[in-house]
Each structure stands twice: as structure tokens, then as C-alpha cells.
Amino acid sequence: MLDFQAMIAAVGPELLLALAGLVGVLLGAIFKDQFNSLSFKFAAASLIAAVLVVFLNWPGGEAFGGLVTTTPFVNFAKVVSYGAGAITLLMGENFLRRHETIRYEYALLIIFASLGMGVILSASNLMTLYMGIETLSLSSYVLASFHRDSMRSAEAGLKYFVLGALASGILLYGISLVYGFTGSTDYTAIAEAEGGIGLLFGMVLMISGMAFKVSAAPMHVWTPDVYEGAPSPVVAFFATAPKMASMVVFANLMFQAFPGVFEDWQMIIAIIATLSMIIGAFGALVQSNLKRLLGYSSIANMGYALIAVAAGAEYGAAALLVFMTSYVIASIGLFGGVLAMRREGGMVENIDELAGLVRRRTGMAIALTILVISVAGFPLAVGFLGKLVVFEAGWNAGLLPLLIVLVLSSVLAFGYYLRIILVMWVREPAERFQPVDRAVSIAIYGAAIACLLLFIFIGPFTDWATSATAGFYQ
Amino acid sequence: MGNFPILTAVTFLPLAGAVLIMLVRAMTGSQESDVASGNKALTAGLIFSVATFLASLVMLASFDIGAPGYQLVEEVSWFANVQYKLGVDGLSLLLILLTTLLTPLSLIASFGSVKERLTEYTIAFLVLETFMIGVFCALDMVLFYVFFEAGLIPMFIIIGVWGGADRIYASYKFFLYTLLGSLFMLAAVVFMYLQAGTSDIAQLETFAFAPEVQTWLWLAFFASFAVKLPMWPVHTWLPDAHVQAPTAGSVILAGILLKMGGYGFLRFSLPMFPDASELFQPFMFVLSVVAIVYASLVAFRQTDMKKLIAYSSVAHMGFVTLGIFSFTEVGVQGAIFQMISHGLISGALFLIVGVVYDRMHTREIAAYGGLVHRMPVYAAMFMLFSMANVGLPGTSGFVGEILTMTGAFQASTWAAAGAALGVIFSAVYMLTLYRRTVFGQITNPDLEGIKDVDLKEIITLAPLIIGTILLGIAPNIVFNITRESSLRALQMITGG
Numbered sequence: 001m002l003d004f005q006a007m008i009a010a011v012g013p014e015l016l017l018a019l020a021g022l023v024g025v026l027l028g029a030i031f032k033d034q035f036n037s038l039s040f041k042f043a044a045a046s047l048i049a050a051v052l053v054v055f056l057n058w059p060g061g062e063a064f065g066g067l068v069t070t071t072p073f074v075n076f077a078k079v080v081s082y083g084a085g086a087i088t089l090l091m092g093e094n095f096l097r098r099h100e101t102i103r104y105e106y107a108l109l110i111i112f113a114s115l116g117m118g119v120i121l122s123a124s125n126l127m128t129l130y131m132g133i134e135t136l137s138l139s140s141y142v143l144a145s146f147h148r149d150s151m152r153s154a155e156a157g158l159k160y161f162v163l164g165a166l167a168s169g170i171l172l173y174g175i176s177l178v179y180g181f182t183g184s185t186d187y188t189a190i191a192e193a194e195g196g197i198g199l200l201f202g203m204v205l206m207i208s209g210m211a212f213k214v215s216a217a218p219m220h221v222w223t224p225d226v227y228e229g230a231p232s233p234v235v236a237f238f239a240t241a242p243k244m245a246s247m248v249v250f251a252n253l254m255f256q257a258f259p260g261v262f263e264d265w266q267m268i269i270a271i272i273a274t275l276s277m278i279i280g281a282f283g284a285l286v287q288s289n290l291k292r293l294l295g296y297s298s299i300a301n302m303g304y305a306l307i308a309v310a311a312g313a314e315y316g317a318a319a320l321l322v323f324m325t326s327y328v329i330a331s332i333g334l335f336g337g338v339l340a341m342r343r344e345g346g347m348v349e350n351i352d353e354l355a356g357l358v359r360r361r362t363g364m365a366i367a368l369t370i371l372v373i374s375v376a377g378f379p380l381a382v383g384f385l386g387k388l389v390v391f392e393a394g395w396n397a398g399l400l401p402l403l404i405v406l407v408l409s410s411v412l413a414f415g416y417y418l419r420i421i422l423v424m425w426v427r428e429p430a431e432r433f434q435p436v437d438r439a440v441s442i443a444i445y446g447a448a449i450a451c452l453l454l455f456i457f458i459g460p461f462t463d464w465a466t467s468a469t470a471g472f473y474q
Numbered sequence: 475m476g477n478f479p480i481l482t483a484v485t486f487l488p489l490a491g492a493v494l495i496m497l498v499r500a501m502t503g504s505q506e507s508d509v510a511s512g513n514k515a516l517t518a519g520l521i522f523s524v525a526t527f528l529a530s531l532v533m534l535a536s537f538d539i540g541a542p543g544y545q546l547v548e549e550v551s552w553f554a555n556v557q558y559k560l561g562v563d564g565l566s567l568l569l570i571l572l573t574t575l576l577t578p579l580s581l582i583a584s585f586g587s588v589k590e591r592l593t594e595y596t597i598a599f600l601v602l603e604t605f606m607i608g609v610f611c612a613l614d615m616v617l618f619y620v621f622f623e624a625g626l627i628p629m630f631i632i633i634g635v636w637g638g639a640d641r642i643y644a645s646y647k648f649f650l651y652t653l654l655g656s657l658f659m660l661a662a663v664v665f666m667y668l669q670a671g672t673s674d675i676a677q678l679e680t681f682a683f684a685p686e687v688q689t690w691l692w693l694a695f696f697a698s699f700a701v702k703l704p705m706w707p708v709h710t711w712l713p714d715a716h717v718q719a720p721t722a723g724s725v726i727l728a729g730i731l732l733k734m735g736g737y738g739f740l741r742f743s744l745p746m747f748p749d750a751s752e753l754f755q756p757f758m759f760v761l762s763v764v765a766i767v768y769a770s771l772v773a774f775r776q777t778d779m780k781k782l783i784a785y786s787s788v789a790h791m792g793f794v795t796l797g798i799f800s801f802t803e804v805g806v807q808g809a810i811f812q813m814i815s816h817g818l819i820s821g822a823l824f825l826i827v828g829v830v831y832d833r834m835h836t837r838e839i840a841a842y843g844g845l846v847h848r849m850p851v852y853a854a855m856f857m858l859f860s861m862a863n864v865g866l867p868g869t870s871g872f873v874g875e876i877l878t879m880t881g882a883f884q885a886s887t888w889a890a891a892g893a894a895l896g897v898i899f900s901a902v903y904m905l906t907l908y909r910r911t912v913f914g915q916i917t918n919p920d921l922e923g924i925k926d927v928d929l930k931e932i933i934t935l936a937p938l939i940i941g942t943i944l945l946g947i948a949p950n951i952v953f954n955i956t957r958e959s960s961l962r963a964l965q966m967i968t969g970g
Contacts (some may be wrong), residue, residue: 180696250552363500373627379620385553388616391664407657414653418630418646425594426634426642459553 001329009061010070013050013078014118020046021111029103038102040093043111047086050118054078062124066186069124072468076321077248078121084240084328085114087443092233095339096436099231101147110237113139117245121252126175126185129253133171133213136242137164143237143466145228157227163222164212171209177202178257187257191335195261203258207268210253213246216306217275220299224283227295231344232347235291236335239298240328247305251320262312266397269310276303281409284416289349290338293416294331297375300409301327304423307406308390311397317391317469322462326374326454327388333371333447340436340444351420361429364441365424367448374451375409376417382454387461479548479562484570485607488577491522492600499593512592519596523578523603530574535625542958544613544676552617556673559613563962564741564955565810566610569733572817573610575937576729577603578720583825583934588636588720589831595636599722602628606730610737613672615663621732622698623656629723629731644711644718651711655701659826662694662847666746679745679966692750695742703735705795706765709788716784717837720938721828724780728787729821733813736794740806740963744798748966751799758799759882759889766896774903779827779837782907783820786863789896792818796893797878801967805881806960811952812874815862815945819871821936828853829913829931833924838956839907844916853912855935860908862942864901867873870945874954879925 008015024042028035051187060070089110096102116136123129141164145157175185180199182190193199212219227235280300287293305327308320341348358365374381387410394403436444454461502511537545544561546601562570567734585635588595605628608621626649634645667673670681683691701708712732716724744751766789773785790812797809829852830845831837846853862869865876875897883890916922927935945952 359591362496362594366496369627378627381622384620388664391661392668395664395668403661407661411650411654412658414650418649421627421631422634422642422645425631459551462553 007063008063009057009059010063010068011122012057013053013082014115014122016050016053017046017111017115017118020049021108021115024104024111028108035102035104036102037093037097039047043088043107044090045091046111047082049112050114051079051082051086054082056284066188067128068119068122070122073317073321073326074121074248074252076465077244077324078118078470080328081117081121081241081245082114082323084244084332085110085117085237085423086319087332088233088236088240089147090439091236091332091336091339091437091441091443092231095231095233099147103182106143106146109139109143112462113237114241117242120249122318122360123249124187124256126178126187126190126257129249130168130172131176134168136245137168137213140164140238143234144226146234147231152229153231154400156165156226159229160222160226162212167209167212167219170205170212174202174205174207174209177205177281187253190257191259200261200264203265204263204268206253207265207272208300209460210246210250213241214302214305215295215299216272216302217279217299218272220276220279223299224287224292224295227298228289228292228349232291232338233337235294236339239294239335241277241329243302243331244324244328246301247309247320247324251309251313251317253310255317259313266310266312269306270399270402273303273310273402276300276306277405277409278303281412285412287416288351290341290351290354290420291349293351294334294338297413297416298331299414301375303388303409304387304406307394307399307402310399310402311393313469315393315396316390317467318462319389321465321468322458323386323390325461325465326382326451329447329450329454330371330375330381330383333367333444333451334375336440336444336447337368337371339365339431339440342434342436344434351423352427353430354420355427357424359429360432361436363409364436364444366423367444369421370451371426371444372417374415378414378417380455381451382458383451385455385458385462479560479563480529480533481546481548481611482632484526484533484574485560485604485611487526487529487604487828488522488600488607489604490594491519491525492597492604494522495519495593495597495600511726512595513585514767515593515596516581519600520578520581522600523581524575526603526607527578529575530571533562534567534571537562537956539564540958542962547613555667555671556616558617560611561613561676561803563959564957565737565959565963568810568814568952568955569730569737570607572733573603573606573730575941576725576817576821577945579821579825579934579937580586580725581587583725583828584720584722584895584931585930587828588722591635595599595632598628598632598635599726602726606726609734613675615666615675615678617620617673618675619656619660619663622659623653625731625969626652629727632723633715633719636720636723636809639718640714641718644714647711648715651701651708652698655698655708658694659698664689666925667692675741679962681746683747685749687746688750689753692747693752694745695738695747696754699735699738699743700761701735702738703732703791703795704788705735705761705791706768706788707764712788713784716787717778717780718822721824721831724824725821726830728824729817732787732791733817736791736798736809736813739795739798739935740810740959741842744801744963745966747776750950752801752967755799755801755885758795759886760809762792762796762799762966763889763892763896764894765789766796767899770896770899770903774899774906776903777839779839779907779911780824781837782839782903783823783827786900786903787816787820790820790863793878793893794876796882796889798872800878800881800885801964802881802965803957803960804877805884806963807953807956808874808877808879808881810956810960811870811945812878815870815874816954818938818941818945819859819862819869822855822935822942823863825934825938826859828857829927830924834920841918842911842921843914843918844921845912845924847916848921848924851932852927855927856908856912858939858942860904862946864904865897868946870942870949872946873949 119132
């Protein structure tokens with residue numbers, strides 16, 4: 001007998017998103033182009049409604065015979081991911097309108113991608129996980145090439161697709177090995193089974209597949225190209241919502257399905273984290289394109305987040321939530337900055353174009369400075385505390401070499417973050433930007449203020465993150 | 475005053491002013507390089523910094539000089555076991571007063587001499603003031619670190635935007651040097667927090683770390699404070715930063731930011747790592763004496779006035795570390811006194827250089843000479859501060875140097891002897907500087923029409939003259955306030 005109540009508790013938000021997506025397709029089919037503008041508000045409203053449903057079912061539950069299990073840990077990530085999805089969607093509306101590519105398909109793809117995120121977050125079975133990943137990935141490939149007439153966008157989409165398909169294949173291969181050696185696809189059953197060396201092989205392949213999704217080195221190569229080539233609103237989405245979801249899923253998978261071989265995957269993830277931090281920091285140093293720089297910066301930041309994963313559930317879970325949330329907030333604001341860089345002839349992406357911004361738009365320059373400070377992990381904004389809790393987690397888990405790399409790569413990272421600040425404050429002003437869309441400026445200022453407020457009120461926030469992870473990992 | 479959070483008020487009053495100026499600017503939407511609105515912003519900033527000074531006087535009035543421990547403590551939980559905790563003892567009280575005194579003076583000095591983007595300039599200084607005050611009254615290590623690091627950004631911007639020709643290089647160097655040192659300190663802070671379970675400074679002072687752990691922690695803190703102070707051989711950022719910074723930036727840099735290093739040694743290294751401090755005493759003595767002698771010799775060869783004073787700062791900070799690591803009451807008292815006194819004197823010297831720089835737009839010593847014929851008042855003031863820098867009895871510079879050397883003498887004769895050499899050298903370079911700029915005949919035709927100090931410059935220098943002489947005649951004013959904190963800094967080493 002299907003327990004309806006429990007099912008809603010477990011998959012309520014995803015049911016809502018799936019329904020919204022289907023209704024959206026119908027509305028699109030009926031109203032055609034008239035639905036284009038409305039679809040953005042429709043999609044954003046659905047995502048916000050999904051956030052509310054998550055809050056209503058905060059403790060979570062189990063459904064479909066253990067295929068899906070939600071916990072406060074994943075619900076935390078859902079709130080951030082859906083929220084970021086809604087904000088980045090609204091930020092991009094006018095951008096697409098100006099490029100005459102405002103179509104309802106875009107909003108619906110964001111809904112379906114978010115649905116994929118919800119599914120992988122809820123997954124407690126490898127089949128659910130794979131299904132969700134494909135939903136997310138396929139929507140993402142199309143989004144990356146949404147400006148189909150632009151060479152760059154099409155190239156980005158194609159690159160993302162080819163490499164993504166390969167990663168999915170590797171992941172699937174890993175899943176099949178794990179299934180073969182443990183006899184189950186259920187997280188709990190895998191954790192209890194004696195898998196031996198075959199399980200390890202499968203696990204390593206799965207880690208490789210997941211590393212692609214979170215753009216951790218050495219599976220990061222797609223990131224700078226896709227960040228540079230895909231339309232800016234799409235990149236804003238990629239950099240925030242799926243990053244949060246995939247990273248938490250990665251952690252959830254490791255913590256739940258492979259607790260028995262903790263030492264083995266801890267070492268692998270430590271190596272991935274180290275590589276990501278180093279490649280991200282060095283790669284970003286030489287970039288002049290802001291989107292590309294943010295791509296490398298995200299690789300480095302995923303490296304920091306992976307330290308929390310490598311620290312294990314006990315030390316790292318809460319730190320991961322705090323760090324990723326602070327990163328997502330700062331990224332939303334920074335991509336708001338990217339979307340605000342518009343001149344007479346179109347969008348500009350070079351860092352030098354920000355020259356002297358403080359004299360053209362003092363408020364925006366100050367807000368962007370705060371955001372850069374936050375993402376750099378410098379005191380006064382929440383990013384510092386995010387790094388601090390990751391550091392603490394790593395320390396507690398005894399990951400000293402990783403922490404040394406963390407500190408050194410952070411110093412290196414200041415080199416390029418400082419350059420952005422310097423360009424905005426010191427250089428002679430460049431030509432004035434076109435007026436900024438209201439949604440974009442709200443996102444920039446809102447993110448900057450959120451970074452400061454969260455810095456001050458970090459206590460309740462970390463308490464919330466801790467309580468979301470406390471009841472789950474005993 | 476009851477429970478009024480006076481320290482929070484003093485700390486955040488400048489920040490409130492900065493936010494207000496920012497909001498007014500955003501609402502009026504003033505055009506760039508609008509001199510009138512810039513001057514208004516600077517005036518508003520001045521009012522706020524003077525108000526902060528008055529508030530700090532209230533803080534002084536409600537401070538009980540004889541009482542032990544930290545006073546006026548405010549405590550609110552921040553996150554985990556970290557707290558937003560402020561409090562002052564005699565040491566931090568005086569450094570806060572120094573900060574709130576020098577900030578309005580440097581803002582006054584900026585009228586007319588800074589011409590571009592005054593609004594942002596004022597905001598940067600006010601924000602910086604908040605962070606500097608915060609450093610001195612934070613009683614939680616994480617909070618201390620936050621203020622300590624945050625101050626880098628406004629100073630980076632001040633040097634980078636309003637600095638001289640080579641400002642970008644200087645601001646980067648300043649930032650990265652300090653940052654690298656601080657990150658070691660951050661690691662130590664996290665470690666101490668995890669080991670002791672608290673980041674409360676007052677509690678950590680009594681927490682006994684194992685001796686071998688102390689060594690590493692001491693070194694980590696040393697990395698940060700040695701760069702900040704700065705000590706030889708990590709002082710090289712200072713001359714660059716000073717030369718490129720605008721006058722007011724140099725005043726704050728020399729007057730207050732350098733003191734954070736000495737403050738850190740007294741607040742953290744001595745009480746928290748007594749064993750390691752004793753272990754490293756010879757090391758610190760060597761570095762201090764080398765700093766004093768070497769920096770004095772280098773100062774003698776400078777052709778740029780600001781660079782000369784910057785190297786002189788390095789030498790004088792050597793006296794501070796010498797006094798602190800003598801582990802004697804007289805030495806530590808002398809070191810604190812030397813910090814306050816150097817804050818006044820070096821601030822004044824940079825203002826003095828600023829006066830002629832505003833008129834001639836060069837800091838080359840060779841471009842001057844014979845100033846006494848055209849600027850008698852200026853020459854007199856310059857004379858006073860040169861003498862104070864040399865350590866003439868009757869000025870505050872004398873008291874600091876004699877006490878730190880007395881303290882050092884009790885610990886090591888050789889160190890005291892080396893430091894005494896530095897006193898002689900300081901007379902050599904300062905008197906040479908004075909002779910070549912002020913005395914002699916005017917050889918540079920541009921100097922013929924130079925005007926003497928105006929009212930604004932007298933207003934900025936007068937409080938520093940009064941302070942220098944007052945502290946020189948009645949040093950007990952300072953000693954009474956700091957006695958309790960110096961004894962407490964030493965109690966783990968001598969009494970424990």
C-alpha cells in the first residue's frame with residue numbers, strides 16, 4: 001500500500017517541479033510565443049514554491065521502497081539550489097530578451113534541470129542517482145548551447161555534451177561494477193556488503209564521474225570553456241545551483257554508500273582536492289576574461305569544498321553546507337556583475353572593462369568588492385568563515401597537507417582577486433556601462449548584503465547547518 | 475555610564491560615518507571629481523573622527539586606572555565558541571587614543587593636499603579607523619584576526635589609489651607580505667582554538683600550551699607580527715609603502731599600523747607562549763639590534779625624505795622589540811612608551827615632509843636646503859621633531875629609548891650596547907637630514923617663493939608637539955596607565 005503522506009514528505013518538491021514542467025510545456029504548446037515572458041515568472045514561482053514545500057517537509061522521509069530518501073542534509077542543499085535557480089533565472093530574463101532568445105524553453109529547461117538536482121539529492125539508490133544526473137545533464141547541455149546561432153555557445157554546448165557523456169559513461173560503468181560486486185544498488189545495502197577490490201574499482205570510476213559534475217581536477221577541463229562560451233545567465237546558473245547540488249550529492253553518496261572504505265576514498269578525494277586547488281589558482285592567475293577567471297576560481301573553490309568531503313561525515317558535513325552556501329551566494333552576485341557589464345555594442349567580458357568602476361557606479365563597485373572579498377575568503381564577508389569551518393573540519397580529520405595547500409592556494413588566489421579590486425578602484429575609468437537591469441542589481445546588492453549579514457550572524461547559520469546534519473549521521 | 479557599550483560605539487562610529495557618507499553620495503548621485511562634494515565628505519569624515527576621539531575620551535574617563543584585568547568588557551556570542559568580545563586594558567587604551575587622535579589629524583592634513591576622489595578617500599580612512607580600533611580592543615582571537623586582516627583592504631586602496639607613481643607595486647607588496655604572515659597566524663589561531671576550546675584571549679593567557687607546541691605557535695605569530703612591525707629582514711615592504719602612500723596614509727601606517735606588531739607580541743606571544751618567548755629571546759635580541767644598526771645606516775644613505783623616515787621607523791621599532799623581550803618591567807614599560815611616542819613623532823615627521831611636498835612636489839633631499847630663510851616656523855617644528863626622533867631629553871623619544879635600553883641592559887649587555895650605537899646613528903642621519911634641508915643657502919630657485927606653514931598645518935602639528943613634550947616631561951601619565959598591563963604580560967615569564 002502506498003503511503004501517500006510519506007511519499008509527499010519525500011518527493012513533494014520534485015513532484016511539484018515535474019508537474020510545473022509539464023504544465024509549462026502544455027502552456028507553451030498552447031500560447032506559443034506569448035508564453036515566453038510569462039514563463040520566467042512561472043518557473044521562478046514554481047522553484048520558490050518548491051523551496052516552501054521543502055521547508056514544510058523538513059525532516060524528510062522515504063519513498064518508493066527506498067529508492068528515494070530525503071534528510072535535512074539534502075533538504076538544506078535543495079533550498080539553496082532551488083533558490084539559486086530562481087534568482088539566476090530572473091537575472092537572465094532581460095539578457096535573453098536583448099539577444100532575442102527569450103523563449104519559454106529556457107525557463108522550462110531550468111525547471112527540468114532543477115528537477116534533476118532534486119532527484120539526485122533525494123537519491124538513496126544508484127539508479128535514482130543516475131536518472132537524476134541525466135535529467136540535469138541533458139537540460140544543461142541544451143542550456144549551454146542556447147544561443148544556437150553563436151559559434152561560441154554552440155561550441156560550449158558541444159564540448160560540454162561530449163565530455164559530459166563520457167563522464168556519464170564512466171559513472172555508469174562504476175555503478176555497474178559496484179552493483180556487480182555488492183549485489184545491490186541501494187546505498188545502505190552497498191554500505192553493508194563486502195565488495196572487495198571490485199567495489200573499489202567501481203567506486204573510483206564513480207568518483208571520477210562525480211568529479212566531472214562538480215568540475216574538480218583532473219575532470220575540470222570543460223569548465224573554463226563552457227563558462228566562457230555559454231550565455232552568461234546560463235553560466236550564472238551552472239556556477240551556483242548544480243554546483244551546490246552535485247557537491248552535496250557527492251558527499252551524500254560517499255558518506256552513505258561507502259562508509260566502510262572511508263580511508264580509500266578519503267585519499268582519492270584528498271588528491272582530487274589538492275589538484276583542484278592548485279590548478280584552479282594557477283589557471284585563474286593568467287586569465288583576462290572574467291567568466292573564464294570565475295571558471296578557474298570555481299575549480300579552486302570546489303577543491304576547498306572537497307576538503308570538507310574528505311574530512312568525512314562527522315566533521316565535514318556541516319562545514320560543506322556552510323562553505324557551499326557562502327560560495328553560491330557570492331557567485332550569484334559576481335555573475336550579476338558579469339551580466340551588468342554591457343556597453344553600447346553588447347556584452348563585454350574582459351576584466352579591464354571594469355576599470356574605474358568605482359567612479360562610474362560607486363555602489364556597484366563596493367558591492368562587487370565585498371563579493372570578491374567573500375569569494376577570496378578574506379575577513380569581513382562570509383567566505384572567510386566558510387573557509388574557516390572547512391579548515392577546522394580538515395584539521396579535525398587530520399588532513400594537514402591539504403590545509404597547507406589550502407592556505408598557499410588562497411594566497412595565490414589573492415593575486416587575481418586583488419587584481420579585480422585594483423582594476424575597479426585604481427584604474428582610469430572606462431566608458432560607462434549601459435543601465436543595469438533591476439533584477440541584476442537586486443542580485444548584486446542582495447548578495448553583497450547577504451555576505452555581510454551572514455558574516456555577522458554566522459552563529460545561527462552554522463547552528464542550522466549543524467542541526468541539519470546532526471540527526472542524520474550518528 | 476551604566477551598561478552603555480562604549481567600546482562598540484568607539485569602534486563602529488567611524489564605520490557609521492563611512493556608511494552615511496556613502497548613502498548621501500548614492501542619493502545625491504554627485505558627479506565624479508566634484509571638488510565641492512568631496513570637501514563636504516571630508517568635512518563630514520572629520521566630524522565623525524573627531525566625535526570618535528571625543529567618545530574615546532569618554533572611554534578614558536570610565537576606565538579605572540588601578541584596576542587589574544580587562545575593563546569595559548562587552549560580550550556577545552558569535553558562532554560556536556567564538557565570541558564578539560571587546561575590552562581594554564592600559565595598553566590597548568593608549569593605542570586606541572593614539573588611533574583616534576591621529577585619524578582626524580591626518581584627515582585635516584588631507585584638505586587641499588588630496589585633490590582627487592575625496593569622497594572615497596574619506597570613506598577609506600573611516601573604515602580603516604574602525605578596523606584599527608577593533609584590533610586594539612578585540613578580546614577574541616578570531617575577532618582580532620578579522621580586524622587585523624580587514625584593515626589591509628582600505629590601506630591597500632589608499633596606497634593604490636592616492637599613492638605616488640609606483641603605487642601599484644607598493645600596494646601589492648604591502649598586501650601580500652602582510653597577508654602571507656597573517657595566514658600563519660590564522661593557522662595558529664585555529665589550532666589554539668581547537669586545542670583550548672575557546673578563542674577568548676583572557677582565558678588563553680592562562681592556558682598552558684605544551685612547550686614544544688608553544689615553539690610552533692610562537693613562530694606562527696612571529697611571522698605575522700614581524701612583518702607588521704616590521705622587523706629586519708622582512709621590513710622591505712615598508713619603505714616602498716611609505717614612499718608611495720599619500721601623506722595621511724604614511725601617518726597612519728607609521729603611527730598605528732606598525733604598532734599592531736608590538737601590540738601582538740605583548741598581547742599574545744609573551745603571556746600565551748612564555749616558554750617559547752624565553753627560548754627565542756636571544757634570537758629577538760639579534761634581530762632587534764641588527765634592525766636598529768642596519769636600518770640606521772641605511773637611513774643615512776637615503777636621498778628621499780620619506781624613505782629616510784621609513785628606515786628610521788624600522789630602527790625605532792627595533793627598540794620596541796628589544797624592550798619587550800628584555801622581560802623586565804622597565805623594558806616592557808619602555809617599549810609601550812616607545813610605541814606611543816613613535817606614533818606621535820613619526821606621524822609628525824611624515825606630516826612635516828608632507829608640508830614641503832605639497833609645495834614642491836618632490837621628496838628629494840637634494841632639492842631643498844635653506845628652508846629656514848623662508849619658513850622659520852616650519853624649521854622650528856622640524857627641529858623639535860628631529861630632536862625627538864633622535865631622543866633628546868625632554869621629548870618623549872628620550873624616555874622610550876632610555877627605558878628599553880635599561881631593560882635590555884639587564885638582560886644582555888651586548889644587546890644594549892648595540893642599541894646604543896643605534897642612538898648615535900639616529901643622531902647622524904636625522905641631523906644630516908635637517909642640515910641639508912633646512913640650513914644652508916637656498917640653491918634651488920623654486921624655493922625662493924615658498925610659504926611658511928599655514929593655519930591648517932599648525933592645527934595638525936600642534937597636538938603632536940604638545941603630546942611629544944608633555945610625555946617627555948611627565949612620562950608617568952603613560953606609565954600609570956600601562957603598569958598593570960605590562961606586569962600582566964610578564965607574569966607568566968617572571969612570576970610564573
